Amino acid sequence: MPQPAAHIPAVPESGTRRIYELALTLDDPLMLVVGEPDDAVPEHVREAARAAWSRDDTDYAPNGGIPALRRAIVEKLARENGFEADVDQVWVTVGGTQAIAQALTIALGAGDEVLVPDPGYTTFTMYPRSIGAVPVPYPLRAEDGFVPRLPQLERLVTERTRAIIVNSPSNPLGVVFDEATLEELVAFAARHDLWIVSDEVYEHFTWSGPHVSVAAVAARTGDQERVLSVFSTSKSHAMTGARVGWLVTPPGFGGTMRALQEATIACVATPDQHAAVAALTGGDAHIRAARDRYRAHIELAAALLDARGFRYHRPEGAFYLWIDVSHASEGDVAGWAQRFLLEARVAVAPGTAFGRAGEGWIRICLAAAPEVVRTAIERLPSPRHEPAGARE
Template structure:
């Protein structure tokens, strides 16, 4: 058999999927390793998708998506972030992951470098490698609240650096970038003429702090604009399996966007687009209920970790807790979560899934039932003494 391309062989295993699929094969396991919202979808969202099938609207849609959905995404972004975005800058994509791939395909040539957070979502690096680009992790240290520092990022910039990836609210950390830091990071990108990909999958879920999109500090013209904003309805409305999101692009890129979209996926299926349109324009009870549930689960989980003496980062957004299990993991958290699943029947995402700085840490998903969450955390080994 001929060999696969080198850049495919170099793509690492996604350790989140590794432990989660092991848990799915383990009878009775409590799965706290994956961000899967657990609420039934609103009836009006399901009805809109099924009505599309009933009227046999199953043909191609425009590359960029149906006009009503593009406008709905743009309207929500304008309302929440105060950014003057027209529907012509919105591309409907098959989930945020396809949007990230689309953006990187536009911006990265072989050998280019892309700056990604460490710890950060695994597919930032995986997607870059599939494009023959080089992911370079910028550090998010515990001592600085896992917030990026502009001087750390600037020290990593070379003549091959093309893109800076920002993620707020953060997966896996639950950290949120403040207004001043977001502005500083955008100024850094302008100084070095970098594109910015802003992953805002969890923008609907922040707790006592606002979500500030980098697009607020972007230039308004083609010569100045540099931000690609990645949005999804997977988390906001629980539409994980429908694979629907949006990429908000700098102006005047229509032809390039159409070409790349055509080559990757052509267009998104019509039924998920109409379901998404109903979600964005209909009642918002689901989002409000989910936000309350995630906050309550965060507070309940924090109390368990406090009682066990386990350090963690207080989540300001998303629906994860980032907890320090170094007292138990012995320098190999990937191996420890496997043993913990086998011995305790609980799946947690190892911190090393998100980068080298994640060694000793775990990501705990807060989006499931509170009873399962608290039962799973009750089985964690307490931190005692000087550990």
């Protein structure tokens, strides 16, 4: 029997999906394991998709996306993200996940290294392994506020390093990098001639300051051409299953991207693209309502955790909480999360799904209904320390 390519066994499984799919086999678990907004897609967005199906607008689209969507994205980038892009720099993808994959395909070859946040989104590690590249974790530590430190980054650079992934607002930590931090990271990448893959899919949800796009920072120093920016409608418009994202490349990658798109997906489903046009051009009332809801959920969860003495990181962005359960997990948070699901019927993401630095921590999604958040936190095993000074 033929065997898989030698590098395939090195592709790790998703620790969040393992818990999620186990939870789906149970009756009525509390689902806080994946980043799934617990609200409906806006009606005008659903209507745009229905209308496309009704008029049988289901033919192949251009590799880069339908013109109306690419134009809407260009306008959105200028309006909300503070940088200019041409239509030929915008490539509509199957969610932010494929945009990350395309960015890393551009940046990496077999054996090349990419600096990835630890803890960080699972795909940052999984995809490089799938193409024979090497993810090199850079630590994000609680004592540093989960912000990268340049001396640590410098020690990780080798002659094989080709890129660094920057994720702000971050999944799973909810950290938002300020402008000064982003300037340091851009300068670091320029010093070592690295690509920057900037994952900004949680851009609309920041709690302590504005979102700043890496490309906007890089443009001021003439380094925008090293930035590959990733965006999505999944979180902002609850369109996780519609799978519409986009990658913004530097100028001059049209031929390369047409080939990559054709070789992988050809194009994103046309009705889904019409839905995304409606999402980007139909106002931000849905986003504002979601922001208010998630902010309230953060306050609720923080009060419950403070009252019980948990150590946790209060998010500056996104809609997750990063909670220390090391008092219960005893060095195996992945195993503990599975037992917790089976015994307490609560699905949470083990911290090690996001890297070794996540041992002893869990991520919970606060985009669920408030009663689900409350009940889930009440079922967490109490910490052994007193409820004082718990917050990071």
